[in-house]
Amino acid sequence: MADAALDQSLDRRAATVAARRHFLTRFVIYGLLVIFAAIYLVPLLVVVLNSFRDQQEIARNGLISLPRSFRLDAWGQAWSTYCIGGTCEGMQRNFYNSLKMTIPATIISTAVGAMNGYILSKWRFRGSEALFTCMLLGVFIPGQISLMPWAFILGNLGLSNSVYGLVLIHVIQGISFTTLFCRNYYVSIPDDLIKAARIDGAGFWRIFRKIILPLSSPILIVTVIWQFTGIWNEYLFGVVFTSGQQQPITAALVALTASGTNVRAYDVMSAAVLIGALPPLLIYLFGGKYFVRGLTQGAIK
């Protein structure tokens, strides 16, 4: 009887020790997560808050401090009146340039990639695998290798210092990626489906329209998101091949923050940075699942 009671109390003690240990590990896990989350969020928070603060207040209290003023002026200035290198039109033109560059380049490279992927997975011919491997090499070539050739080609086509020149570059450069994504996805569509359609007399385009395309939305979303964020965020080609009013927003941001007047207008620069970061951030927040999928797929394969 006494033995049983002792056992019971030992059990209970073991249970409380286990519970305490469990609580402790949970505490450590969440503690670490919170610390890292803070490290990740503070820079974003700083920019967001500073875009609404008064510039004098920033100069007085530093960049990282709680806001004591609230103004929207910086956003308007950053968008339409702030001066970068002599012209005082803010970032709006560069924002539109980025849109004019990113949207066509994304659509064209994705469409071409889908067709290529369809052919390289469902209409294989002798040597098609070798050709696919050659196209893949394009993924790894650093942009610096192509700078001189592009300068020559864009010059001859009359596309230097033009957004359309950048569209051309991003389409050609993007084809390897989009082809890779789509091909690897289409490989998993059973060949029997295609064979059956061919026996029924469906041709190349009909099979694409009626069978492949309806199954494609996941990979097309992944590809569009990947291309859009990649092209929007690109800097090297933008800064090399365009200047001033033709620059995409990344190049303009560097020009803006480098244009050193005496007082650094952190409020306006914060708003400008956010204007430049907003489109890809929104895409990330709303299409996060696909964004991550593209990331892991693009990386592993």
Place this chain on the structure above:
Amino acid sequence: MSNHDLILSVPAPARPWRERLGSAMPLLVLGPSLVASFVYVFVFTGWTLYISLSNSSLLPTYGFVGLDNYASLWANRRWNIAYNNLFLFSGFYIVGSMAVGLLLAILIDQRVRGEAAWRTIFLYPLAVSFIVTGTVWSWLYNPVDGIQALVRGFGWTSFSFALASDRHYAIYAVIITGVWQASGFAMALFLAGLRSVDQDLIKAAQIDGASTFRIYRKVLLPTIAPIFLAVAVIQIQFAIKTFDLVAALTKGGPGISTTFPAIYVYDLMFQRGQIGEGAAAAIMMLAALAVVLVPYSFWVVWRRRKEAGHG
């Protein structure tokens, strides 16, 4: 002979032109992409290679000078700083982002609440450009307005944190920012790997009474070992191509202390009009990539073959 031809050509008219066009269609559609990729990969590379062997200065010219540009490149102090930086940066950047990424992945793998929210927080830097990240961090590093000012404001007036403006330490400012940006990526890949490990393996280890720590060390991490290599290879690629981050964060400075190969190429080609030597530097970047990627792709192919053989 003509009779023979006739017989052979008889079925041709029976095959309508639409069908013949149809069978050529895949090649017709693929053709332009193939040509473009071929030009992009081989012609552009060959072109730049040739420029690197020529006496080009302000404009590309095609007088052959052999390896002169490479000789003057490797004799240049700034280039030596650039590739020393590349080694230093690559090492810390890869180890740092993989360590932080693995820690975050393991933390999130402990059945935490709000997993999606944590992941969103750690991955968002990947959506914004290096330009945005670099700009914002350059403000944080700024001794007058940033972190140093914050800590001094708390009363610790002798506190000094001026990484980015110190010649000797500016490279660490680049490393920290790079790790901040890239850890989420490592986390995503590690987490995907941890989730794909066979649950029976883990259960078997649990039944044997292994602790969580031991299960990770002995079962999970060895199983996802290939992912470590994949992450490292991708990060090295990023490191070799590093341009935007430095351009926005330190502009290669103070002085020339944070010059990277990509910055050097840009500078020589477009600021100093030394196209030949700039092209030589670009070719060295490609060579560095090849040193990493060629053995890796062979390894991947070899492993796939081996797995296919076992299956």
